[in-house]
Amino acid sequence: MGExxxxxxxxxxxxxxxxxxxxxxxxxxxxxxxxxxxNIIVDxxxxxxxxxxxxxRICYTIIQWQDPxxxxxxxxxxxxxxxxxxxxxxxxxxxKDREDLRxxxxxxxxxxxxxxxxxxxxxxxxxxxxxxxxxxVYDCLFRLAQPDSLRKEEEVDCLVLQLHxxxxxxxxxxxxxxxxxxxxxRDGFLLQEGLSSLSQLLLxxxxxxxxxxxxxxxxxxxxxxxxxxx
Numbered sequence: 219m220g221e222x223x224x225x226x227x228x229x230x231x232x233x234x235x236x237x238x239x240x241x242x243x244x245x246x247x248x249x250x251x252x253x254x255x256x257n258i259i260v261d262x263x264x265x266x267x268x269x270x271x272x273x274x275r276i277c278y279t280i281i282q283w284q285d286p287x288x289x290x291x292x293x294x295x296x297x298x299x300x301x302x303x304x305x306x307x308x309x310x311x312x313x314k315d316r317e318d319l320r321x322x323x324x325x326x327x328x329x330x331x332x333x334x335x336x337x338x339x340x341x342x343x344x345x346x347x348x349x350x351x352x353x354x355v356y357d358c359l360f361r362l363a364q365p366d367s368l369r370k371e372e373e374v375d376c377l378v379l380q381l382h383x384x385x386x387x388x389x390x391x392x393x394x395x396x397x398x399x400x401x402x403x404r405d406g407f408l409l410q411e412g413l414s415s416l417s418q419l420l421l422x423x424x425x426x427x428x429x430x431x432x433x434x435x436x437x438x439x440x441x442x443x444x445x446x447x448x
């Protein structure tokens with residue numbers, strides 16, 4: 219990614235000092251405190267759902283960075299390790315407290331789910347998703363599929379957005395849990411009372427999306443998205 223692309227990250231909501239730190243981390247992560255950077259990214263992701271959608275790309279850029287002029291492989295690996303470890307530690311900490319987080323702030327909970335799914339989508343080890351994130355991501359999606367969550371449009375919307383984004387690759391990592399998740403979604407769609415018409419539409423759309431091998435047919439695109447916008 220070129221320098222112009224690096225400046226496109228949505229970091230304007232930070233104070234000037236933090237913006238400077240993040241811009242430096244994106245250009246030369248070896249020159250900053252990566253533990254501090256990881257915590258800043260997680261903290262902001264829990265407050266700002268727009269940023270949480272961007273955070274995975276930022277983390278990916280920091281981890282993949284290397285100076286083209288000086289190939290300091292050992293130094294680069296140490297930096298990657300520090301940043302990845304700090305990031306995963308914070309994700310694990312928030313994961314353990316996820317029910318309290320949801321009770322305290324539904325928006326923060328949705329931001330967290332968006333963030334962890336974003337990290338799962340972007341970060342790779344040997345070109346594979348990080349195994350350490352598979353079950354936590356599934357657990358978050360299962361929580362969104364519980365009856366009390368299905369009655370909240372914002373949680374249904376979050377669930378469907380994440381499944382559109384990472385459902386296919388998540389299923390490849392553990393197809394049995396995906397089967398169990400969609401069994402919950404089908405039951406919720408068919409049996410649960412109190413679902414809004416939008417939530418019903420979203421659930422039906424994602425059920426059909428997976429049934430079509432995670433692809434949106436032209437007919438489905440026209441049907442669902444004309445329904446939403448009409």
